[in-house]
Amino acid sequence: MQQRSSTGGGGGGGGGxxxxxxxxxxxxxxxxxxxxxxxxxxxxxxxxxxxxxxKTNFPEYQGPEKIVIRRYNDFxxxxxxxxxxxxxxxxxxxxxxxxVEKFRFSAEFIEMRRQALDTFVxxxxxxxxxxxxxxxxxxxxxxxxxxxxxxxxxxxxxxRKPSDLMQIFRDxxxxxxxxxxxxxxxxxxxxxxxxxxxxxxxxxxxxxxxAQKHAYRLVKRHRELGQSLADFGKAIxxxxxxxxxxxxxxxxxxxxxxEMLSIKLQKEAHHLLMNFEEPLKDYVRAVQSxxxxxxxxxxxxxxxxxxxxxxxxxxxxxxxxxxxxxxxxLEAEHEYEELKADSEEAxxxxxxxxxxxxxxxxxxxxxxxxxxxxxxxxxxxxxxRLANGIADAWRSLLPKLETLSSS
Amino acid sequence: xxxxxxxxxxxxxxxxxxxxMESLVLDDNNNNNGNNGNNESNPNSVRSNGxxxxxxxxxxxxxxxxxxxxxxxxxxxxxxxxxxxxxLLSSSSPKKSPNSFNSFLEPPSYAEAVFRSFDGDHGKQVNxxxxxxxxxxxxxxxxxxxxxxxxxxxxxxNNSLVPxxxxxxxxxxxxxxxxxxxxxTEFSVRRRFKDVVTxxxxxxxxxxxxxxxxxxxxxxxxxQVMQKQEFVEQRRMxxxxxxxxxxxxxxxxxxxxxxxxxxxxxxLPLVKxxxxxxxxLDGAAKLPKQLFGESVVSAAVDPNDVSQPAKGGRxxxxxxxxxxxxxxxxxxxxxPPVDFEQELSNVSQQAESLVKAQQDIGETLGQLGLAFVKLxxxxxxxxxxxxxxxxxxxxxxxATSAVKASRLYRELNAQTVRHLDKLHxxxxxxxxxxxxxxxxxxxxLTVQTxxxxxxxxxxxxxxxxxxxxxxFGVTVRExxxxxxxxxxxxxxxxxxxHDDFFGMLKGFVxxxxxxxxxxxxVWETVANETxxxxxxx
Numbered sequence: 001m002q003q004r005s006s007t008g009g010g011g012g013g014g015g016g017x018x019x020x021x022x023x024x025x026x027x028x029x030x031x032x033x034x035x036x037x038x039x040x041x042x043x044x045x046x047x048x049x050x051x052x053x054x055k056t057n058f059p060e061y062q063g064p065e066k067i068v069i070r071r072y073n074d075f076x077x078x079x080x081x082x083x084x085x086x087x088x089x090x091x092x093x094x095x096x097x098x099x100v101e102k103f104r105f106s107a108e109f110i111e112m113r114r115q116a117l118d119t120f121v122x123x124x125x126x127x128x129x130x131x132x133x134x135x136x137x138x139x140x141x142x143x144x145x146x147x148x149x150x151x152x153x154x155x156x157x158x159x160r161k162p163s164d165l166m167q168i169f170r171d172x173x174x175x176x177x178x179x180x181x182x183x184x185x186x187x188x189x190x191x192x193x194x195x196x197x198x199x200x201x202x203x204x205x206x207x208x209x210x211a212q213k214h215a216y217r218l219v220k221r222h223r224e225l226g227q228s229l230a231d232f233g234k235a236i237x238x239x240x241x242x243x244x245x246x247x248x249x250x251x252x253x254x255x256x257x258x259e260m261l262s263i264k265l266q267k268e269a270h271h272l273l274m275n276f277e278e279p280l281k282d283y284v285r286a287v288q289s290x291x292x293x294x295x296x297x298x299x300x301x302x303x304x305x306x307x308x309x310x311x312x313x314x315x316x317x318x319x320x321x322x323x324x325x326x327x328x329x330l331e332a333e334h335e336y337e338e339l340k341a342d343s344e345e346a347x348x349x350x351x352x353x354x355x356x357x358x359x360x361x362x363x364x365x366x367x368x369x370x371x372x373x374x375x376x377x378x379x380x381x382x383x384x385r386l387a388n389g390i391a392d393a394w395r396s397l398l399p400k401l402e403t404l405s406s407s
Numbered sequence: 408x409x410x411x412x413x414x415x416x417x418x419x420x421x422x423x424x425x426x427x428m429e430s431l432v433l434d435d436n437n438n439n440n441g442n443n444g445n446n447e448s449n450p451n452s453v454r455s456n457g458x459x460x461x462x463x464x465x466x467x468x469x470x471x472x473x474x475x476x477x478x479x480x481x482x483x484x485x486x487x488x489x490x491x492x493x494x495l496l497s498s499s500s501p502k503k504s505p506n507s508f509n510s511f512l513e514p515p516s517y518a519e520a521v522f523r524s525f526d527g528d529h530g531k532q533v534n535x536x537x538x539x540x541x542x543x544x545x546x547x548x549x550x551x552x553x554x555x556x557x558x559x560x561x562x563x564x565n566n567s568l569v570p571x572x573x574x575x576x577x578x579x580x581x582x583x584x585x586x587x588x589x590x591x592t593e594f595s596v597r598r599r600f601k602d603v604v605t606x607x608x609x610x611x612x613x614x615x616x617x618x619x620x621x622x623x624x625x626x627x628x629x630x631q632v633m634q635k636q637e638f639v640e641q642r643r644m645x646x647x648x649x650x651x652x653x654x655x656x657x658x659x660x661x662x663x664x665x666x667x668x669x670x671x672x673x674x675l676p677l678v679k680x681x682x683x684x685x686x687x688l689d690g691a692a693k694l695p696k697q698l699f700g701e702s703v704v705s706a707a708v709d710p711n712d713v714s715q716p717a718k719g720g721r722x723x724x725x726x727x728x729x730x731x732x733x734x735x736x737x738x739x740x741x742x743p744p745v746d747f748e749q750e751l752s753n754v755s756q757q758a759e760s761l762v763k764a765q766q767d768i769g770e771t772l773g774q775l776g777l778a779f780v781k782l783x784x785x786x787x788x789x790x791x792x793x794x795x796x797x798x799x800x801x802x803x804x805x806a807t808s809a810v811k812a813s814r815l816y817r818e819l820n821a822q823t824v825r826h827l828d829k830l831h832x833x834x835x836x837x838x839x840x841x842x843x844x845x846x847x848x849x850x851x852l853t854v855q856t857x858x859x860x861x862x863x864x865x866x867x868x869x870x871x872x873x874x875x876x877x878x879f880g881v882t883v884r885e886x887x888x889x890x891x892x893x894x895x896x897x898x899x900x901x902x903x904x905h906d907d908f909f910g911m912l913k914g915f916v917x918x919x920x921x922x923x924x925x926x927x928x929v930w931e932t933v934a935n936e937t938x939x940x941x942x943x944x
Contacts, residue, residue, distance in 0.1 A: 196789070207782045214775040221768040228764040232757040239750040247905055250912055362792060369798040373940035376805045380933035383812070387927035394920035401916060405909035 030056040030125040032140065034118040037110045040071075047071050048110060050117065054140045058131075066141050072097070074139065075117055077151045081135040082124070087296045087349070088356030089130060090364055092123035093285030108270075112278055119282065187305045188298065197361065198294060205287045212280040219273045226265030233258025246404040253400055257393050264393075268386040275378035279371055290364070297357060300350040307343040314339055551654040552583040553669070555647035558639045559597075575599050578643055580650065582669045588661060594670055602675040603646060606668045609677050610659060615889050618896045619659065620652035657899070758827040762820055769816025776809030801937060808933045812926050819922040826918065829911040 036051040054066045075094055082091050095116035098104045121140075124130045138150060189195075233255040240251025314336050321329040557579040581595040600623075607622035623645035650669075654660050667676050779802050787799040 197791075200789070200791075203785065207778070207785055211775065211778040211782055214771060214778050217771045218768070218775055221764070221771045225761075225764040225768050228757070228761040232754070232761045235750065235754040235757040239754050242750050247908055250909065254912060254916065362794075365792045365794040365798075369794040369801075370940060372798055373801050373937055376801050377934060377937035377940050379805065380808065380930045380937060384927050384930035384934050387923045387930060391920050391923035391927060394916045394923065397916050398913065398920070401909065401913050405906075405913065 032121045078139045088353035090290050090360045092120050093289045187302050208284045215277040215280050219269050222269035226262045229258045230262035246407045250404045264389045271382045279375035297353045300353050304346040304350045307346050311339050553650045554581050605677050609664045617892050765820045769813045772809050773813030776806045779806035804933050808929050811929050822918045826911050826915040
């Protein structure tokens with residue numbers, strides 16, 4: 001049950017950081033923490049800012065420690081940039097933007113978000129390729145003004161994610177070429193293994209979403225049971241006050257125990273939320289991120305295929321021009337060479353994505369086994385702790401009841 | 408119980424194949440398991456699954472399985488004493504060591520010692536007050552056991568204005584007893600609900616001052632609903648419970664009214680009394696001889712003393728004053744505080760919420776378990792990497808544990824319901840207490856009315872004195888007897904309540920502890936198996 005196979009590439013799990021230019025005196029490290037959420041601004045404009053503390057000995061970074069202030073949208077920017085630049089790699093997921101206004105500043109929500117953001121940046125820092133990203137350096141070190149500028153540049157007038165914009169552009173492009181090439185159907189890979197993987201990812205998301213839903217409900221149930229016990233305890237204490245004598249004391253003791261257990265239940269509910277439900281949600285997000293990568297791969301494939309087709313047509317034209325010794329020949333040759341270069345690049349890009357994805361999927365599976373293993377452990381530990389607490393509390397009451405009942 | 412114990416735990420572990428895992432239908436499977444606690448209660452479980460579960464076939468057939476556990480193993484079942492029914496409560500008795508609770512982790516002894524349920528349903532309780540009751544008869548060999556079965560539709564041909572007539576339900580009331588008042592040891596009669604109402608009214612008349620158990624509600628429902636199985640079954644259970652409570656009451660069980668109800672074949676020979684007013688004023692004339700010559704009620708007041716003072720007008724006034732004084736003292740001393748009833752009602756409500764919350768958490772755990780079962784199946788089906796297989800294995804452990812825990816919650820809840828049901832029962836008892844006090848105040852009113860009337864009629868003093876000495880004496884005597892009944896009843900009730908409540912508390916607490924330990928053990932196993940992941944992070 002506890003095999004931890006370290007097959008495949010990438011720095012899965014802890015350690016294993018690789019930075020080609022780091023000094024050999026000390027193993028390279030890049031460790032980040034996201035802390036101290038603070039509410040900034042007022043009213044509708046209000047938001048939460050976080051302290052991002054970077055500790056590293058990477059030569060590209062300024063000094064061993066750096067602290068900057070960042071907000072959620074900065075993290076979004078970073079993610080989008082990485083998604084653009086590192087196609088084929090599964091970019092770590094971000095926590096969702098909150099939709100419910102009143103929930104936005106609740107302590108629990110903020111804490112969950114902080115934890116998720118911390119996990120996000122650290123996963124980037126641990127990924128052998130992503131950790132070298134220039135955008136990451138900007139994010140971790142730039143002052144707030146620079147950061148804000150960078151952020152507003154990329155979001156553009158439409159306030160869309162860059163990947164969204166590119167996607168639209170590509171869609172239009174491909175539609176045009178479809179018409180030109182007389183194709184209506186989208187072009188897709190015919191790779192059975194890859195098909196299997198795609199199906200797996202899509203189905204996995206459904207299963208995980210369901211598990212996460214029930215995990216969230218379980219948190220709620222703990223809270224409800226806790227509340228019930230508190231109310232019950234209070235009521236039975238009042239009853240005890242009415243009764244008086246031994247019976248009254250018994251009721252009071254029982255009521256007190258109930259109230260104590262109610263607190264334990266609330267604590268466990270919180271623990272469950274942070275250490276079991278949140279990892280499950282994180283898993284769902286990760287799968288959604290992979291779907292993004294799948295889309296990127298499809299795009300890359302399409303581009304490659306379209307270029308090949310375009311080149312073929314260009315060749316026909318070129319030969320035509322050559323035969324007729326047209327003035328357009330030179331221009332056509334030039335274009336032809338360009339297209340060939342583009343095609344080579346497109347092919348390389350696509351193949352790169354394929355290669356990366358193959359590595360990434362292995363890393364992903366390993367990481368998830370690790371993450372879920374820990375989540376299960378915390379879940380079981382929490383439940384055991386709660387159950388033991390309950391058992392102890394009630395058991396300690398029994399001898400007292402015994403004494404009281406015989407008095 | 409032992410068989411179930413192992414089965415429940417082993418079940419999930421044996422499920423190696425995913426199909427079996429998926430067919431872990433919690434509802435049916437679990438209900439049957441949960442109620443198969445005792446061998447005796449197997450047939451019970453069919454019925455106790457609610458109206459839908461076992462209620463197949465006709466009226467008669469439905470109740471048949473219910474009858475058997477009572478008649479077959481213990482034909483003349485004794486009224487359980489403290490030792491018998493609930494081991495949780497007899498922990499002070501020699502055969503149960505106080506350390507039996509520490510053996511929670513061993514399934515067989517654990518199950519035996521702690522979770523031997525209250526012999527199936529509450530319906531099986533012989534005396535309606537549950538496991539511990541000190542209201543058992545003076546000699547332990549006397550018993551009066553009643554069962555209500557076999558609901559049967561009949562036509563009321565006499566009053567039929569409508570073709571088809573008025574249909575009504577009758578029930579077979581079977582009694583086993585060795586009490587001398589009854590002629591015979593086992594007999595059955597057919598009674599309808601109206602008869603029970605009559606009985607209840609007559610008892611209320613005859614036993615004023617006693618805490619008479621409340622009879623089941625008359626439901627105002629349409630004719631068709633009356634015949635619906637669920638309603639009929641509910642009513643049957645309620646009637647049985649009520650009659651058993653009567654049988655448990657030390658005084659009422661020996662009443663003539665009850666005997667007539669239980670024994671006389673054909674039409675019930677009790678006349679329905681609707682005249683409430685007459686109770687007030689003619690109390691003396693209508694007093695059955697029980698109140699006068701009853702040996703159980705100790706005549707604290709010497710009848711002679713009471714009838715003596717009616718010698719002259721002055722004495723009447725004196726006695727009136729004295730009486731008033733004594734009543735004021737009485738009320739202050741023994742009337743139960745209204746608060747108690749309120750608090751009890753509140754606790755009852757909260758208890759219901761608690762049970763619901765326990766049920767919900769169990770359900771959600773089960774659903775979570777199933778979701779993980781599906782995930783496990785999915786991941787292992789076409790695992791491309793070893794890490795997936797590892798994860799599937801971990802997930803399966805969590806899934807089976809969640810399912811186990813869910814079942815434990817279900818069982819816990821079934822038990823909790825029984826324990827906390829006591830509270831609901833006591834609400835009923837409190838109302839009975841209030842009625843008894845109402846009786847007393849009615850009687851007192853009668854006395855006061857008579858006295859005030861008498862004291863103003865100067866002209867006819869002599870004649871009235873003669874009459875008064877008879878009525879007054881009788882009425883005062885009646886009042887004193889009622890007061891005495893109250894006092895005895897209150898003491899009896901107090902002790903019973905004391906015992907019952909402690910029984911409930913201990914049972915509830917032991918139950919919670921026991922199941923919590925079981926759950927802890929389940930989760931500790933998983934925590935240990937996954938501890939490797941913690942070291943890595």
